[in-house]
Amino acid sequence: MTTSSELNMPEIAMAEKEAGKWGMVIDQDICTGCQACVAACAMENNIAFVGEEDSGYGRAMHWIRIERFWEGEYPEVKMTNQQPMMCQQCGSAPCEPVCPAFATVHSMAESLNLQVYNRCVGTRYCANNCPYQVRAFNWRDYKRPEPLPNQLNPDVTVRRVGVMEKCTFCIQRIFKAQDQAKAEGREVMDGEFTTACAQACPASAIVFGRVDDPQSLVSQLKERSGGKTHLKELGTLPNVTYFNGG
């Protein structure tokens, strides 16, 4: 298959070259599907507690989910590897151009897809156009049962009803580390911080870091053979690389 840069499409080639400051590598072979990343993400990012009923109706609000699949027909069913799925922080994101209010914008400095909560009017076009279906909408103003309000993260906005949200690669942690490094007059070091999901993963199946630094752990892991990005054929240039069955 020819890649987009071989096809000589300047915009995509440029995006491909520039894509990725922060990236993630997920090793599905060692993921146990324990959902620790899901819980950690919810705690870190003040994700609303949706409750049983709405959750059962497909409104579970998580920025990361563990997808389970199986192969074969019952009773010869074989579980496949678990597949953690979150915002792929696309270099050429389908969610971005469709928002009429500029609430989904691209951060040129961090190469991330941003969601501007207070600009969102709730057309939900971005979620519709996301091929990974990783955006979560605030269908209601969900109440946080006690004592959950006491553990809200002060670094993260609490979203209200009618607003779209999604994984940010824990941008508050990125900024905190960058501020710290700047105060000390140095660059952010690899492994100095990580996202909540990567931190919580007991198997270290999730590794986060700078993909534009060839020395970083995430870059080295990414360079191994067998890594793939999801729905590559759509040209979204995702920044999350998966290893499965290798």
Next chain:
Amino acid sequence: MANAKQKAEAHHDHHGHGEEHFRQKHLMLDPLPRGRMNEMVMESMLEKPTWKFWVVAGFLSFIVVYFLFYKWGVLIANGQGEAGVMRPDYWGIFLVNTVFWIGISHAGTFISAILRVFRAEFRRPFTRAAELMTTFGLVQAGFSIFMHLGRVWLAYWLMPYPNQRMLWPNLHSPLTWDLLAITTYLLSSTMYLFLPLIPDMAMARDRSTGWRKTFYKTLALGFRGTEGEWAHLRNAMNIFAFAIIPVMFSVHTIVSWDFAAAMRPGWHSTIFGPYFIVGALHSGMGAAVLVLAVIRGTMKHMDYFIRAEHFDAIGKLMLIISMAWAYFFFNDYMVQWYGGDMWTKIMLHYHEYGPLNWMWFGMLFCNVVLPWAILWNPKWRSTPWLVGFVGIAINIGMWFERYIIVPISVTINRMPFTWRQYEPGIEVPMGIGTVALFILLYMIASKLIPLIPVWEVQEGQMAHELKKFGRETVVSVSELE
């Protein structure tokens, strides 16, 4: 015996065209004095509403207040969770209704602008009824799209208004194009409704008293019917009739781009633009014929203005549009299926074998089978209630089509883990509320403005003439402009 009589009648139809026969059949050849016609339209408008009118109006008002406004309040207070939308069906019936109402609104422009430009004489008595549908339909479309917004109180952010932070709407987004197109369409179709209304307003002003006099006087803009005023009006209407046609085409094309520009299996279709336009005309003509059947059945003197010939003419149009729709549907389906994309295949399979496949077959039955089976026959398509019935069926079929395109198609995406069936919630009563508001607005309008453009009918009657050549009576139409 009966057969012989029928044959004789058929023979009569072909050859012995008597003058009486023409007059009975064609409004344009059956002129009444100007004063009498004005009187008839005024009477139909001023006729004291019967108790049935009040009961229907009261019932509709209740539905509008409770289902549309109260439920909308509930929706705003509690969030979109009241509706059935969820992942992956982020768009639900509100979007279906938006597309549906914009579709309905297309018939008005089609009938009055395209038929005016092509000088189809049968259009004359019902251009206004169709134009009113455009404006009232767009009101419902506007309501539906605002119901859909998660934070509707911030809807003005979609408008390019000057602000200190220099924040503008995103012109890359099809929704922004949509908003601009629909706003343009609403404004221009309202003006286009108003222009031909001016002479009728002046007519009504001269024949009414009290608050009505003030009302018509204001809207007539001091029209007196001088040669200069008519010339200006004709010019303006000519410009509008031509200019509104591309607006009409662009609106539904852009509505289709909301889907076609998105990156989803089943939506990413290049033929969606014309397919949606034809679909819009299909449902719009169905609604127009239904409105005409109701007006004719319920209002005084309307059987003079709206005759079998009109249902016959619209019936023919409906048949052609139904064929065009079938062509586009087949084309869209064929090419997508032949493309062999895995996700598209699964989606098409879900249409035909999924839990809602009755809707898919119902759509084909209502949009193709039923119109073709009924409208080919001149006698059947000249029967108002039967054509009205086909109109209802087509509208149900077209609503199904939009339902299949929006919530059924988005169930299938490229992440099978998220697949889930949509179950509508508060959208249903609110959708019924928009239907009720549409009918209610129409009922109010029928009591406030002349539904028949009297001057256009008179103009047409003046241009038409019956001439005798030997034993044959021939219709001649003189050039008006």
